[in-house]
Amino acid sequence: MTVADTIEQLLRRHLGSAAPAVKYGDRVWTWAEYLDDAAGQAAALIGQADPARPLHVGTLLGNTPQMLTAMAAAGLGGYVLAGINNTRRGEALARDIARADCQILLTDAGHRGLLDGLDLPGVQVIDVDSAQWPVHPAAELARYREPVPTDTFMLIFTSGTSGEPKAVQVAHMMVPFSGTSLVQRFSITDADVCYLSMPLFHSNALLAGWAVALVAGAAMVPATFSASGLLSDLRRYGVTYLNYVGKPLAYVLATPEHPGDADNPLRVAFGNEAGERDVAEFGRRFGCTVWDGFGSTEGAVIITRDGDCPPGSVGRGFPGVAIYDPQTRTECPPARFDASGALRNADEAIGEIVNTTGAGLFSGYYNDDAATGERLRQGMYWSGDLAYRDSDGWIYLAGRTGEWLRVDGENLACAPIERILHRLDPVSAVAVYAVPDERVGDAVMAALVLRDGATLTPGEFGDFLAAQPDLSTKAWPRFVWVAKALPATATNKIIKRQLTAQGTRVPDGALWERDARSRDYSSRDHPQS
Secondary structure, three states: OOOOOOOOOOOOOOOOOOEEEEEEEEEEEEEHHHHHHHHHHHHHHHHHHOOOOOOOOEOOOOHHHHHHHHHHHHHHHHHEEOOOOOOOOOHHHHHHHHHHHEEEEEOOOOHHHHHOOOOOOOOOOEEEOOOOOOOOOOOOOOOOOOOOOOOOEEEEEEEOOOOOEEEEEEEHHHHHHHHHHHHHHHOOOOOEEEOOOOOOOHHHHHHHHHHHHHHOOEEEEEEOOOOOOOHHHHHHHHEEEEEEEEOHHHHHOOOOOOOOOOOOOOOOEEEOOHHHHHHHHHHHHHEEEEEEEEOOOOOOOEEOOOOOOOOOOOOOOOOOEEEEEEEOEEOOOOOOOOOOOOEEHHHHOOOEEEEOOOOOOOOEEEOOOHHHHHHOOOEEEEEEEEEEEEEOOEEEEEEEOOOOOEEEOOOEEEEHHHHOOOOOOOOEEEEEEEEEEEOOEEEEEEEEEEEOOOOOHHHHHHHHHHHHOOOHHOOOOOEEEEEEOOOEEOOOOOHHHHHHHOOOOOOOOOOEEEEOOOOOOEEEEOOOO
8 A cells, every 4th residue: 555645645645536435314425526526526616615714624514424525625736625523502613613613614504503693804714515615526626736745734723621722733734644544553444434423623533534534435423422432323324433532431331231232344443531341341232343442633652552452551652752750850759559459659750741853743722822732741752641650561540630639638630530430330420520628629529421321329339449459548439429421522521610600519410429438428409519
């Protein structure tokens, strides 16, 4: 396989191909049809653009063929695509569009109403479902510019779990780099079918989904994720590969199991941030291989697993990846564990994941020099993610830099506690965060979502905690919220800042509390902040 340097080079390989490219509902587009549509759209947009302004085309679209066409059109046309998060609303949505310098904004009938009442100066809004937007095949391929590998292909906003979203500049070269790596790892060919149900405005869908299909010439199925509808889609479209980010595996596993679940064509699920239990259980239940790793939208830190990866670890880092103390700017010592597996030296072993060689594939945040400078300090990339590493180099996540808890004078990290709570069978999703202690420091609070039909009592929860040898007594949650659902981003990441702000004033479900000196939980009928 000849390695391509840009998306345009990848797409040109498939011009005129009669192989299936897009499957949606009852229709199938060949690669020739898909790229003809894309070339026509590129020509139309370049023709309507103001040549005195940079051509940034925003997409306020769902996971549809129209979004895939917009992505290919930008790749062929050499202009910048800005993936607008379609879960944003009001002034936050307007800020994103302005931050990305969108000259043109593509939307559809399902999202057009989100723009009502917004002030969007200098933005030409085009409804791709409108009869006034016919796109015809271009007589010849039109280019805004011929892209080079380091040119920005797409602006992708971070998920915003820890602050306002920032627009990451994703270079052309990242797509063939990522796609080629995954195609080779999983032996993807043009006979495969890639299921794209993660938001196409996000890096996971771009680099772990669309990129794979482009490199291999495989078919794509754009879809809206549904836990109950996934299996029927796998069978209907003949899906062999899917990508995920966040908690979708847990959501699927929360649905009732049936004896024939493994009767489906899926071979590989690849993504990140799934729990260890969910990785194993999804593979068993649906008869596929699940590979879970770690990566960020910025592309500056890459951590991968292999078959020897110990439980709880996300893998080993690429060269240059290390764990550093952000105060001393020196590498943290290896983690030490007691006989039960509990971390003994959290204060010195937990630090921030960095790339000591520099920015890696990170090209900076668009229109945000301050945020870029915060990531790139002392010649290194600082990820904002906490972790620790054992003596063999295996890395374990510990949360975000703002997720330290100070309990009775001891520093605790959220992620190790969450991994332990995930062992509890009725639990589908969990988040651990700090709430103020009535005396000093923090109290540990845990929010749990149970599997469909599962039950859990305060007594059962306390008995479970007492049976975990690697759980420090200080890490026992003081408050437990058994919730109907947790606030999450479009990419299934739990928004902890919202949970922290909410504190113990929970909106639904049950709230349990234990006295600081007790291990027994009891229900609180009237939550207070």
